[in-house]
Amino acid sequence: MSSPAWVASSASEIRVAAVRVRHSAVVRITHWITTLCFLALLVSGIEILISHPRFYWGETGNILTAPLFKLPIPASRATVPTGYGFVLRDQNGWSRYLHFQAAWAAVLTGLLYMICSLFTGHLRNNLLPAGADLSWRALSAVVVNHLRFRRPSEAEARSYNVLQRFTYLLVIFVLFPLVIWTGLAMSPAIASVFPAAVTVLGGQQSARTIHFFVSVLLLLFFLVHVAMICLAGFRTRMRAMITGRIGKEMEQS
Amino acid sequence: MSRFSRRKLIATSIAATAGASGLAAAASLARRYGLIPPDAGSIYGPGETLTYAAQRILTQHSLAREFPRSEISKTPFANEVDPLGETFRRLQEGAFTGWRLTVDGMVARPVSFSLPELKRFPRRSQITHLACEEGWSYIAEWAGAPLSHVLDAVGTLPQARYVVYRSIQSDWWESIDMADALHPQTLVTYAMNGDELPVEFGGPLRLRVPRQLGYKSVKYITRLTITDSLKQFGKGLGSASPE
Numbered sequence: 129m130s131s132p133a134w135v136a137s138s139a140s141e142i143r144v145a146a147v148r149v150r151h152s153a154v155v156r157i158t159h160w161i162t163t164l165c166f167l168a169l170l171v172s173g174i175e176i177l178i179s180h181p182r183f184y185w186g187e188t189g190n191i192l193t194a195p196l197f198k199l200p201i202p203a204s205r206a207t208v209p210t211g212y213g214f215v216l217r218d219q220n221g222w223s224r225y226l227h228f229q230a231a232w233a234a235v236l237t238g239l240l241y242m243i244c245s246l247f248t249g250h251l252r253n254n255l256l257p258a259g260a261d262l263s264w265r266a267l268s269a270v271v272v273n274h275l276r277f278r279r280p281s282e283a284e285a286r287s288y289n290v291l292q293r294f295t296y297l298l299v300i301f302v303l304f305p306l307v308i309w310t311g312l313a314m315s316p317a318i319a320s321v322f323p324a325a326v327t328v329l330g331g332q333q334s335a336r337t338i339h340f341f342v343s344v345l346l347l348l349f350f351l352v353h354v355a356m357i358c359l360a361g362f363r364t365r366m367r368a369m370i371t372g373r374i375g376k377e378m379e380q381s
Numbered sequence: 382m383s384r385f386s387r388r389k390l391i392a393t394s395i396a397a398t399a400g401a402s403g404l405a406a407a408a409s410l411a412r413r414y415g416l417i418p419p420d421a422g423s424i425y426g427p428g429e430t431l432t433y434a435a436q437r438i439l440t441q442h443s444l445a446r447e448f449p450r451s452e453i454s455k456t457p458f459a460n461e462v463d464p465l466g467e468t469f470r471r472l473q474e475g476a477f478t479g480w481r482l483t484v485d486g487m488v489a490r491p492v493s494f495s496l497p498e499l500k501r502f503p504r505r506s507q508i509t510h511l512a513c514e515e516g517w518s519y520i521a522e523w524a525g526a527p528l529s530h531v532l533d534a535v536g537t538l539p540q541a542r543y544v545v546y547r548s549i550q551s552d553w554w555e556s557i558d559m560a561d562a563l564h565p566q567t568l569v570t571y572a573m574n575g576d577e578l579p580v581e582f583g584g585p586l587r588l589r590v591p592r593q594l595g596y597k598s599v600k601y602i603t604r605l606t607i608t609d610s611l612k613q614f615g616k617g618l619g620s621a622s623p624e
Contacts, residue, residue, distance in 0.1 A: 180516035187448070187510065190517035192456035205515060207461050221622065224514060229428025316512060317436045320443035320592045332512060 168230035175223035187331035445591035459581035489536030502526035525570035
């Protein structure tokens with residue numbers, strides 16, 4: 129997306145210029161802050177979850193009401209019937225603190241990313257799929273390449289292919305907003321200001337249940353994302369996301 | 382090239398200065414409008430401050446959601462309570478006639494209220510949601526005296542900023558700021574679902590703060606202390622619970 133710092137005047141110079149920036153500084157910085165926040169939210173979220181690994185639908189739910197479903201894991205509260213003969217340590221104190229701190233950092237980083245993506249054209253150039261990529265033939269070719277674990281072509285390695293674009297758009301514009309919304313909907317203070325944010329979801333317990341499912345989808349995205357990085361070449365991809373440069377290996381492949 | 386980097390250096394330092402002074406100005410404004418929480422200095426201070434400030438700005442005139450009678454939970458859950466001790470047992474045997482709520486600190490007239498005295502304040506009731514930070518919840522009807530009326534009766538001093546409230550359980554206390562303390566739905570609660578407040582739900586006296594999670598609604602309250610600073614209470618973080 130970003131252009132070389134000088135204008136290439138000959139073929140040999142073009143080769144040099146080809147070792148160019150793969151990810152802009154904003155993308156790299158926000159990527160790694162978001163990664164840290166995600167891991168902090170995941171760990172603290174699981175910690176909070178084990179104090180009551182039961183889920184409900186509607187406004188209310190507790191151990192005296194029938195759950196929608198429960199997770200087959202031990203709990204950190206003796207009052208929760210889990211079937212296990214032991215109770216895990218309660219660490220909700222730091223978990224709640226860390227969850228909120230990381231959530232704020234993630235939201236502010238996300239806002240910075242959104243604003244920059246709009247102004248630099250990252251959204252238009254790298255995330256929105258090009259019209260030609262949306263044909264049935266192009267889409268099926270990408271899917272087939274993925275299923276055969278083919279390494280990406282050079283053009284693909286420079287930007288995102290159409291499946292990546294769809295996935296990133298889904299994560300950025302659907303899953304992140306949903307997880308923030310359902311998280312806020314669990315707050316009695318926020319519910320007092322925006323009651324519709326809770327009732328639209330079906331109630332406070334529904335918000336908690338949706339929050340859990342969206343978190344599972346985000347974890348799934350995270351695992352597949354890391355797996356794809358490993359398949360596509362861990363070192364070059366990591367270098368691209370840390371230094372911003374595509375390595376020589378990728379140029380030749 | 383050197384001119385370019387000098388220009389860049391100047392621009393960067395101007396931006397940094399503007400950023401730093403902007404932050405300083407924001408901090409001083411936030412302090413003036415009471416947007417800084419007591420635990421702002423901890424390692425989780427930035428997150429806590431953003432949450433607290435956002436709540437103070439957004440919830441100025443908001444009321445906790447109230448529900449129709451049909452939504453009252455058939456199976457409310459009381460949660461487990463540590464052993465209440467000998468003093469509580471003796472008071473319970475005397476049908477809580479000896480229960481007192483002492484209101485002291487930055488007040489014109491410190492008073493120790495009996496339950497009948499508290500029941501003489503205008504009775505307010507509300508059907509609200511109690512959500513525990515653990516994840517479970519129920520809806521019940523709560524009735525009691527608005528804390529604002531109790532505070533009016535003792536005459537809180539203008540410099541009051543927080544109300545610290547203590548349970549009969551040793552070392553168990555919480556605090557709220559004046560915005561929550563004076564909120565019309567904050568009740569010194571003595572009744573639940575049309576009956577006396579059951580002991581397992583905090584009877585005879587519980588502070589209900591329905592715009593906050595359940596742990597702010599402390600059971601068995603015996604003392605309210607009005608203060609301008611939480612520094613002298615525990616670790617100064619505003620609650621007995623932060624680990």
